[in-house]
Amino acid sequence: MSQLDRDLEALGPTRPLEDIPGVQSIAYGVVRPEPDPLGVPMIGATEVMDGDVIDTVPRRIAPHLADRHPRTQLTEGDLLVVLVGRVGETAVATQRHTGWNVARPVAVIRCTPQARAEGVDVWLRWWLKTPHIRRYVQASSTNSEHVTLPLQALKRLPVWLPPQGAERTRHLHTITLAQRRLALNAQIARCATELADAHFTRACPDPAHALATRPIGETGRVATGSVRCDAAEHLQEIAFAAAKEVLNSPTAHLQETAAQTWVAPDAACPPGTLLVAPRPGEVRTVLSTTPVAPARGVLAICTETETDRLWLLHALRAASRDLMTTAQGEAARAMRRKAFSRFLVPWPSQGVREDFARIASPLHDVVRAVTAEQSELQDVVTDEMTRRSERDR
Structure with missing residues (x-):
């Protein structure tokens, strides 16, 4: 048994992502997009960056192609996962992205309204950041010219989900606080610059x-x-x-x-x-x-x-x-x-x-400091998620 297998076994009772209650669909986007300057905006892998969608100048595709991929026509709250290049990088579709579509290198995980009300979508986004799952994603990716995570490997990704009740509420509260701090740090960095x-x-x-x-x-x-x-x-x-x-x-x-x-x-x-x-x-x-x-x-x-x-x-x-x-x-x-x-x-x-x-240097020091804190804060939250799953084994 490999070290990764032992680490995944230590996570305790897990389910494949596709079997998690409330996960409605997992699909990748448009394979051969046809550019259309007046068409439907499309998000590619390179637009998913550091948890956000960078959509300043979105690419657009022919509407009939977007219509052929209804499972990746975005709704607010959909989880986007990069399958090519920076495999496992995630972002969440906002209201602005409603009706948009995604390219082949991006998967869309859609949860039911009830699952979203229970925080399943939030949990999944952070679960994908945990150390064991990052190693699973890397080990499951092909080593071709562009590192690629097969959709089937994403569907089989092991997920530990805390039971509903006080424990899940505590986890989600911690994640919510972390997300608020991350958003504040991002604003501080922008303002300092x-x-x-x-x-x-x-x-x-x-x-x-x-x-x-x-x-x-x-x-x-x-x-x-x-x-x-x-x-x-x-x-x-x-x-x-x-x-x-x-x-x-x-x-x-x-x-x-x-x-x-x-x-x-x-x-x-x-x-x-x-x-x-x-x-x-x-x-x-x-x-x-x-x-x-x-x-x-x-x-x-x-x-x-x-x-x-x-x-x-x-x-x-x-x-x-x-x-x-x-x-x-x-x-x-x-x-x-x-x-x-x-x-x-x-x-x-x-x-x-x-x-x-003399004025600019301290401001850039602030940017560097809050950016470093972003990474450390994410590590603290994901490490705690993993330790909780191991204790519940």
């Missing part, structure tokens, strides 16, 4: 007045992304930042990535690297918190000092729409490094940039 943006705007005089500028390429080293590489003896493993992860990062700090790649030790971008990626209408910039390698469609900028890094981050955030002139392709999904490097950004004196950094 926006406050730094506001201070940057105050530090920049009216554009009509003369202001020193500098090409981006002279503020730091600009590097293009590359394809993912396999392991090799002379290479080191490192986080691989895809364009979608830059675009969908919930904060200006990219904490982790779904995939790893292998690069020469001197080719790794250090923590604090600026990662830039475009999509129609905007160019998004985030700071990496770990060593990283950019994927195709992502540009990386390494600066010499934190002062330069923070000023450039907010300069690029302020110029998000104007930077579209450096993107290329019909869908504006790639950046022209030379054009991007020539793009002029405000670059006042060292003193002005240092004054801004």
Whole structure:
């Protein structure tokens, strides 16, 4: 018996997900979507990020295709589970997503109204985050070019559900408190970043007045992304930042990535690297918190000092729409490094940039702190869920 089998056995009395009372259906979405700019919005795997649906610019598909997949036509409260790439990542459909559909790499778990009233849907979302179940999901996934969790494996996923009554109420109360704290932390991170943006705007005089500028390429080293590489003896493993992860990062700090790649030790971008990626209408910039390698469609900028890094981050955030002139392709999904490097950004004196950094740096410390707490809080809740199930064995 493997360690995973022993861990799952230790969970106590479990049932397959598909046999949990109140689970109405488990299905994946549209296999061959046909783009339609006026059609039905569709959620893909890359839009499910850190427990939320990032739907700023949703893809749309032909209505007749959405109609062929009624079990994945979303209603408020449906649980979305990623089946390809970041397998097991979850989010909950909101009222805004009613009538939308999902792509093939996303499964929809729908509970009956009674089960939702009993908190079964909330429990399942957090149960999928528990350590044993994360290992089950990884072990059950195929190791093809894109890691894939078969739908049957999701249906067979073992679930321990606390009995109705005081115990389930206590569990759900704990989860509710955690969710409130997570939402508050997300708001704190947004406000801290926006406050730094506001201070940057105050530090920049009216554009009509003369202001020193500098090409981006002279503020730091600009590097293009590359394809993912396999392991090799002379290479080191490192986080691989895809364009979608830059675009969908919930904060200006990219904490982790779904995939790893292998690069020469001197080719790794250090923590604090600026990662830039475009999509129609905007160019998004985030700071990496770990060593990283950019994927195709992502540009990386390494600066010499934190002062330069923070000023450039907010300069690029302020110029998000104007930077579209450096993107290329019909869908504006790639950046022209030379054009991007020539793009002029405000670059006042060292003193002005240092004054801004003294204000912005503590605000970014707040973002990093609450983001770290998000992960720790989730671990506390999921560990407690697992321990309770083991005690009830």
